Amino acid sequence: MLYDPSQKYQPHPPIHLPDRQWPNKQLTHAPRWLSTDLRDGNQALADPMDGLRKLRFWELLLQCGFKEIEVAFPSASETDFQFVRQLIEERRIPHDVTIQVLTQARTDLIERTFAALEGASRATLHLYNATAPLFRRLVFRQSKEEIIQLAVSATRQIRALCEANPQTQWSYEYSPETFCFTESDFALQICEAVADVWEPCCERPMIINLPATVEVNTPNVYADQIEYFCRHFSRRNAVCISVHPHNDRGSGVASAELAILAGADRVEGCLFGNGERTGNVCLVTMAMNLYSQGVSPQLDFSDIKHVVEEVEQCNQLPVHPRHPYAGKLAFTAFSGSHQDAIKKGFTARQQSSSPLWEMPYLPVDPNDIGCSYEAVIRVNSQSGKSGAAWILEQNHGLVLPRGLQQDFSRHVQEQTDRDGNEMTLNALWQLFRKLYGPHQLADRQLLEYRSESQTEGGLSLQARVQTPEGILTLQGKGNGLLSATADALKSQFKVAFSIEDYHEHTLGRHSESRSAAYIRCTFANGESCWGVGIDNDVARASLQALLNALPIKSSN
Ligand SMILES: CC(=O)SCCNC(=O)CCNC(=O)[C@H](O)C(C)(C)COP(=O)(O)OP(=O)(O)OC[C@H]1O[C@@H](n2cnc3c(N)ncnc32)[C@H](O)[C@@H]1OP(=O)(O)O
Ligand SMILES: CC(C)C(=O)C(=O)O
Numbered sequence: 334m335l336y337d338p339s340q341k342y343q344p345h346p347p348i349h350l351p352d353r354q355w356p357n358k359q360l361t362h363a364p365r366w367l368s369t370d371l372r373d374g375n376q377a378l379a380d381p382m383d384g385l386r387k388l389r390f391w392e393l394l395l396q397c398g399f400k401e402i403e404v405a406f407p408s409a410s411e412t413d414f415q416f417v418r419q420l421i422e423e424r425r426i427p428h429d430v431t432i433q434v435l436t437q438a439r440t441d442l443i444e445r446t447f448a449a450l451e452g453a454s455r456a457t458l459h460l461y462n463a464t465a466p467l468f469r470r471l472v473f474r475q476s477k478e479e480i481i482q483l484a485v486s487a488t489r490q491i492r493a494l495c496e497a498n499p500q501t502q503w504s505y506e507y508s509p510e511t512f513c514f515t516e517s518d519f520a521l522q523i524c525e526a527v528a529d530v531w532e533p534c535c536e537r538p539m540i541i542n543l544p545a546t547v548e549v550n551t552p553n554v555y556a557d558q559i560e561y562f563c564r565h566f567s568r569r570n571a572v573c574i575s576v577h578p579h580n581d582r583g584s585g586v587a588s589a590e591l592a593i594l595a596g597a598d599r600v601e602g603c604l605f606g607n608g609e610r611t612g613n614v615c616l617v618t619m620a621m622n623l624y625s626q627g628v629s630p631q632l633d634f635s636d637i638k639h640v641v642e643e644v645e646q647c648n649q650l651p652v653h654p655r656h657p658y659a660g661k662l663a664f665t666a667f668s669g670s671h672q673d674a675i676k677k678g679f680t681a682r683q684q685s686s687s688p689l690w691e692m693p694y695l696p697v698d699p700n701d702i703g704c705s706y707e708a709v710i711r712v713n714s715q716s717g718k719s720g721a722a723w724i725l726e727q728n729h730g731l732v733l734p735r736g737l738q739q740d741f742s743r744h745v746q747e748q749t750d751r752d753g754n755e756m757t758l759n760a761l762w763q764l765f766r767k768l769y770g771p772h773q774l775a776d777r778q779l780l781e782y783r784s785e786s787q788t789e790g791g792l793s794l795q796a797r798v799q800t801p802e803g804i805l806t807l808q809g810k811g812n813g814l815l816s817a818t819a820d821a822l823k824s825q826f827k828v829a830f831s832i833e834d835y836h837e838h839t840l841g842r843h844s845e846s847r848s849a850a851y852i853r854c855t856f857a858n859g860e861s862c863w864g865v866g867i868d869n870d871v872a873r874a875s876l877q878a879l880l881n882a883l884p885i886k887s888s889n
């Protein structure tokens with residue numbers, strides 16, 4: 334019998350909004366961002382950040398371009414309180430950055446919060462209280478009216494304290510915590526009551542934050558709730574609507590994006606989605622999603638590896654290798670058809686002057702976030718010919734002919750299948766060298782050659798080749814250098830073969846660059862072998878390629 338406890342749960346009802354407008358909207362500009370790494374992110378860590386880690390994170394957030402940063406829950410701990418004091422007393426807050434702090438609706442905690450902010454030139458005071466039925470009933474054991482009173486009297490206290498400290502430019506944020514499962518009309522009612530006390534205006538900015546404290550519904554329902562709120566809130570134009578999605582259902586980013594379509598002005602979240610339980614919405618993903626749509630996020634993640642390293646150090650949590658944009662594997666293709674498409678994409682890009690990024694399987698250019706193309710393709714048993722060929726091209730400048738790509742891929746496949754793991758760049762190169770050259774193999778190294786035109790036409794060749802047994806002298810005739818060398822090899826080794834494929838290219842853009850030559854020989858039994866040669870002299874490269882192609886024993 335299937336174990337099915339689903340009857341324990343019931344859906345949170347959607348709201349009725351048949352004339353919703355958000356599905357027809359598009360993301361056209363960046364929202365205001367608030368990083369709550371130092372508060373919501375911090376409160377979710379097993380070992381909350383100490384002052385030093387907080388400071389390091391703060392500096393990183395400034396580097397990334399955040400202008401609003403929730404820095405602490407000052408009444409929670411001495412560390413948090415002192416961190417706010419440090420930022421203010423050491424004048425670490427840039428003039429265009431606003432710090433924000435959180436408090437519960439409790440008189441003593443509000444007083445302590447104000448004490449932390451003394452001397453700040455600008456600050457946002459953030460008050461929250463849960464409003465959903467379950468929380469009213471279970472946590473507060475209060476009626477709707479009492480819950481409204483809690484928020485209203487805390488707001489009164491906050492406004493009075495702000496007015497008593499006019500040296501600070503105050504902004505106020507109110508969060509009906511658990512908004513996403515609060516009755517929409519009650520959320521409106523409590524926010525109206527709070528706004529009536531605060532009286533938002535230019536001198537008294539106000540943010541109303543509508544959190545998905547626990548994500549309990551599909552993102553479209555959250556978007557409906559946000560649009561409904563925006564359409565019915567009487568002071569809509571006087572306030573900034575913020576959203577604060579968590580990621581319990583794994584759709585925090587989608588919730589935030591649809592919420593912006595639905596009218597939200599601001600998004601609160603954490604880098605790489607740290608935060609309570611499954612985390613806050615990931616601001617890196619949000620920002621990079623905008624970026625990949627051609628909208629500037631107004632945040633700088635051009636050195637994403639540095640951001641990852643810093644956040645991992647501060648949070649002492651790893652960023653998942655599959656994390657969008659930032660994960661170590663976010664731009665890596667192991668599978669053959671992906672690699673083939675990416676390789677073709679890069680070739681097309683080299684030949685195009687279009688500034689647009691059009692790359693199969695890579696939504697953004699890894700270069701834009703400080704990553705190289707090196708890790709874009711990695712090779713294992715799921716890979717095809719293009720993967721290995723790409724790696725050789727990127728790392729050794731070799732542009733393998735299609736037939737050689739197929740041949741090499743067969744050998745790579747055999748090895749990866751046998752070993753069951755990824756082939757490193759070095760292992761791939763060693764296998765290539767063992768199979769085809771391209772530098773002189775120890776048992777057949779071309780030392781020198783001499784060729785002479787013959788009076789009757791054609792050419793005669795003499796070459797000296799180093800073998801383990803000693804120096805071998807080859808002599809042959811032909812129409813050209815290669816056919817004369819083939820003639821010499823055929824008579825020396827008593828082997829019948831013909832040259833079926835020949836390709837060459839320079840390894841670089843300069844005339845003094847080395848050349849690579851690729852040769853495929855076919856034997857009487859139908860089998861064929863490839864050889865590769867690299868040399869400063871293209872003729873030497875092709876002779877060496879031919880020597881490397883032949884499965885000959887050098888004993889003579
Ligand atoms: C969704 C969020 O992320 S909200 C932010 C949550 N963050 C944190 O809690 C981190 C910091 N918090 C703390 O350090 C502590 O909780 C403190 C210092 C704020 C308070 O600690 P304590 O006084 O020990 O209270 P405790 O943590 O148990 O809080 C529960 C009490 O606060 C009440 N409460 C909870 N939220 C609020 C609120 N927003 N406003 C007013 N009272 C509240 C509860 O009803 C409960 O009251 P009761 O004891 O009368 O039943
Ligand atoms: C304090 C509030 C905004 C919060 O963190 C939440 O609801 O998740």
Ligand SMILES: [Mg+2]
Pocket residue numbers: 373544546577579609613
């Ligand atoms: Mg939160």
